[in-house]
Amino acid sequence: MNGLLVRWIVLTAAILFAAYVVTGIEVGGFFSAFFAAAMLGILNAFFRPILIVLTLPINILTFGLFTFVINALMLKMASGVIPGFYVHGFWSAVFGR
Numbered sequence: 075m076n077g078l079l080v081r082w083i084v085l086t087a088a089i090l091f092a093a094y095v096v097t098g099i100e101v102g103g104f105f106s107a108f109f110a111a112a113m114l115g116i117l118n119a120f121f122r123p124i125l126i127v128l129t130l131p132i133n134i135l136t137f138g139l140f141t142f143v144i145n146a147l148m149l150k151m152a153s154g155v156i157p158g159f160y161v162h163g164f165w166s167a168v169f170g171r
Contacts, residue, residue, distance in 0.1 A: 082112065082115065083112055084113060085115065086104070086108050086111040087105060088111075089107040089110055089111055089114075089159075091100050093170075094170075096166055096170045097166070098162040098165070098167075098168045098169075098170070099161050099162075099166055100159070100160040100162070101158065101159055101160075102157070102159065106157070106158030108152070110152050110159040113152040113155055113156055114148060114149070114152045117148045117151055117152060121148070121151075122145075122148060129144065140170065145168075146170075149167045152165075
C-alpha cells in the first residue's frame with residue numbers, strides 16, 4: 075500500500091512537471107494533477123494492456139513506436155475526465171507522456 079502511494083505522488087509530480095515543460099498541457103492545481111494521476115493509473119492498469127494486445131501488429135511494424143500513440147491516447151482520455159487538467163492536441167500528449 076505504501077508503494078502505491080509513492081507511485082501516485084511521483085506520477086503527480088511528473089504531471090506537474092510536464093505541465094511546466096510542455097506548452098499544450100495545463101493543470102489547474104495540485105489536486106487536479108493528483109486526480110489526473112489516479113485516473114492515469116486506472117487507465118494504464120485496465121485499458122493499456124488491452125490496447126497493447128489489440129495493436130500488436132501495428133506495434134511490431136513500427137518497432138514499438140506505436141506505444142507512444144497509446145500512451146498519448148491514455149493522457150488525452152484522462153484529460154477528458156478530470157476538470158482542471160487539459161491536454162491540447164495530439165503532439166502535446168505525445169511529448170507529455
